[in-house]
């Protein structure tokens with residue numbers, strides 16, 4: 001059953017593609033709005049060769065990776081800090097929640113003025129967009145740690161550091177990783193979005209250019225590479241989580 | 250009698266405000282001598298777990314005094330090992346690593362702590378389940394993992410809050426016998442919190458009977474049955490007499506508990 005699931009997913013995807021192809025062929029869907037999947041597939045190879053996709057893919061991935069590292073190193077400790085100090089948690093948690101929901105990408109002109117038109121600005125926007133969910137999920141995971149597990153630690157007279165490493169962190173880990181997945185997704189969306197808006201950098205800029213040339217198949221193919229980057233990050237996170245779980249088991 | 254290792258002196262604990270609150274434990278006084286096995290018995294909700302947390306140093310803000318070896322306890326005492334009433338295994342650790350946890354904290358080498366943990370895993374009847382995770386075990390098996398984890402630390406004073414509650418009667422009797430075996434061998438001072446009459450009589454030197462809310466000491470019964478207590482004792486008339494005698498006390502308190510609930514419901 002488990003091994004059938006990915007096959008089923010793939011078959012569904014292919015079926016959807018074929019259906020779309022059919023609908024476009026009989027003119028139910030206009031080919032000027034949605035390019036036929038066959039053309040998108042053909043464009044994949046073309047843009048790799050003609051539009052420096054590998055370099056762009058690397059750039060966007062590197063920006064997202066850098067943002068992800070910063071999100072991790074800022075978000076998880078911030079979550080711990082909010083968890084540990086009740087008054088700060090009461091004071092700041094609603095603001096962090098509001099921050100998580102804010103469409104920060106719209107403030108890109110401000111970031112441009114502050115940091116210039118460069119990859120740094122793009123990474124900063126990625127961090128700004130992805131940190132809040134990590135903080136929220138870290139606090140949530142820590143707060144959900146069962147009291148009795150903390151009591152076991154207290155009765156064994158764990159130090160603060162041991163309590164963190166041996167009980168709080170492993171207990172909160174699933175929630176922290178949910179936060180990281182969300183944060184990284186937000187981050188990637190915003191990074192590609194800003195690249196698009198300021199016409200600078202990797203895949204986002206390519207999508208912008210291709211769209212301006214009315215190369216619809218190419219545009220969709222470029223979006224396909226964004227999906228690929230997103231999938232790669234998910235797979236990596238999953239591996240890290242599994243490895244950490246084994247390390248703590 | 251030997252010197253008391255653990256004393257509880259006039260302990261009172263209230264939850265909530267003076268206007269709306271419950272007095273969970275009131276003016277509670279008793280002691281446990283070195284190497285002695287004492288049970289505290291009382292109906293559900295009478296304040297047993299509250300007392301357990303106070304003695305374990307996990308609850309502050311109470312009146313009275315708890316001492317271990319003559320010193321006033323504030324905070325968890327290194328001589329005390331606790332088995333909690335609630336499920337308390339670490340879900341991210343497998344059975345053997347759960348049990349080895351206290352040894353890991355003390356810096357015992359991996360090989361040695363696994364060997365020692367395995368001994369206790371075997372003792373609670375979980376040999377063959379070392380690599381399983383708590384999610385793959387039944388409630389009773391998980392409770393046995395917690396018991397093994399606390400025993401592996403070899404505490405001088407063992408504090409247990411209804412550790413056998415989720416086990417069937419047969420397992421409970423067998424495991425109870427094993428725990429007393431270790432307790433007798435290590436001369437561990439043990440305080441067992443329970444609501445089971447037979448368990449209390451089977452295991453204890455003395456039994457503290459609690460009243461229902463507020464939890465006070467109703468009576469302290471000395472169990473003069475020889476050890477080791479094998480099957481012949483569990484079926485003896487003396488054993489039955491102790492159980493019957495305790496039941497009279499406990500029935501009254503349990504009734505008060507039920508009446509109180511009915512009162513609230515109407």
Ligand SMILES: Nc1ncnc2c1ncn2[C@@H]1O[C@H](COP(=O)(O)OP(=O)(O)OP(=O)(O)O)[C@@H](O)[C@H]1O
Nearest residue numbers: 264265271273292293294295296297298299300444
């Ligand atoms: N943290 C708390 N806040 C408020 N009231 C509490 C708290 N803990 C316990 N109580 C109250 O104190 C009383 C005694 O609770 P306790 O858990 O000690 O009972 P118990 O004897 O262990 O019961 P059981 O046998 O069901 O485990 C109950 O009336 C309970 O409602």
Ligand SMILES: [Mg+2]
Nearest residue numbers: 297298299334
């Ligand atoms: Mg209880």
